[in-house]
Amino acid sequence: MSHDRWDTIIIGGGPAGLSAALVLGRCCRKVLVCDAGTPRNWAAHQMHGFLTRDGIPPAEFRAVSREQLKRYDNVHFWEGEVTDVAHAPNHFFRVTLDNGRVEHARKLLIATGVRDQLPALPRIEEFWGTSVHQCPYCDGWELRDAPVAVYGKRSHGFEMARALTAWTSDIALCSDGASGLKAREREQLQRNGIEVIEDRITELAGQNGQLEAVMFKGGRRLARRALFFDTPCIVQSQIAKKLGCQITKGGAIRCGRYEATSVPGVFVAGNVIKDVQLAIVAAAEGTRAAFGINRSLTREDFELRATGVQHVEHPPVDDREAARRRPQS
CATH class of the missing domain: 3.50.50.60 (FAD/NAD(P)-binding domain)
Structure with a gap:
């Protein structure tokens, strides 16, 4: 992983995040998927209701998805957590990984999902x-x-x-x-x-x-x-709240057309929306979000070139941040 400035950083490596990565990869976008490895269905033996994949073990589904994404050399993965997200200059987002490395992205997709809260019953x-x-x-x-x-x-x-x-x-x-x-x-x-x-x-x-x-x-x-x-689910990440996204009374992230949140540049997909919570629906939401993200990026680039600007100006980097970005040995 050599990039530190991305078109999109996807936080979450489930069906929503992986589907978005596929679409954005095919749109020639530089994408970083941050996967903490904590899927909601970790305990399930099979995944159902997903056409062509009915009955597949969840781990196998993720493995097949990751294998298919290998053909897109513009899609990269980070196996770990995102510890902080903040707004950065020039409409970028500053994303800090759990090893201290800092990445910047023009768009963010939050696909961290939810965690089931088990009833307090013996065994x-x-x-x-x-x-x-x-x-x-x-x-x-x-x-x-x-x-x-x-x-x-x-x-x-x-x-x-x-x-x-x-x-x-x-x-x-x-x-x-x-x-x-x-x-x-x-x-x-x-x-x-x-x-x-x-x-x-x-x-x-x-x-x-x-x-x-x-x-x-x-x-x-x-x-x-x-x-x-049927007990309340727990949203796995507070990133959307930290960035100022509107949250519903039920704790879901409010979104509009193409899964765009109330914060420009931030999109959402999957169970954090708390609508129909099925894997195939999460994947579809990831696809819709990717469509919205690429549409937004394309328009921005098109309008910049029309004004004579060839590239988006990246945020400034200080010496300490540059040191954190150096590849780990």
Whole structure:
């Protein structure tokens, strides 16, 4: 990696970031992808709903994507975290990597994704990604007609239970205490044959990652093949907030046409938008963002040449910054 000034720096190496890198690479743009290696679906064995790649292990998907990007020598990768991002002169962005190296980019794409917040249930980590799931669209088919549990309270639990009726009728809503359901919600669940269990959960029982039962205070054992939950996701990076991007009440990054944020030059794609959170949608958003980025860069360059300026003026570099940029031995 020899460049220190890029057309675009992409922060995040998941489906959104990789798809954007592909499009921008094919647009002859100098691109740096910063991948911290913390994908949301790290625990999942397979990735579903992605045409031509249905059932592929997430790690294999990323490996295939990276292999295909090797043909574009203008696309580079940094295996590590971005520790700081700031505005720089001449409409550039200053990006600091975790080894102290500083890079500059004309455009930024934030594709850092989100992290699932697991419920505080005993042994849940043992089953996460195998028989404890967050997304019925990702894992519902494999559990069609199976007995499943839903963990959740209030509208979150109700909506997850309702969603799962597309795949199975054997559903129990386990709220681990008072459910907080409205009377109308409780009535609708009952009429759909969904039991609401408000007893405290003492354990998730099973072995080798396979859930067998949910255990409750008082000794009840509810046989289940899987558990779905709907708890708030955590945005993996605060970069957008630091740069001044508008954030929704739900914590998502607000964006407009071609995934542009409220800050000029900053784009966003993937689960940080918190819309439909599927890998194929994240990839599509990355493609849209790349289209918007290249469109913006092309217009800027075209208008500069029309005024007689041949190149974008880069930000000044001080001696300390230059030293940090020297390749690591």
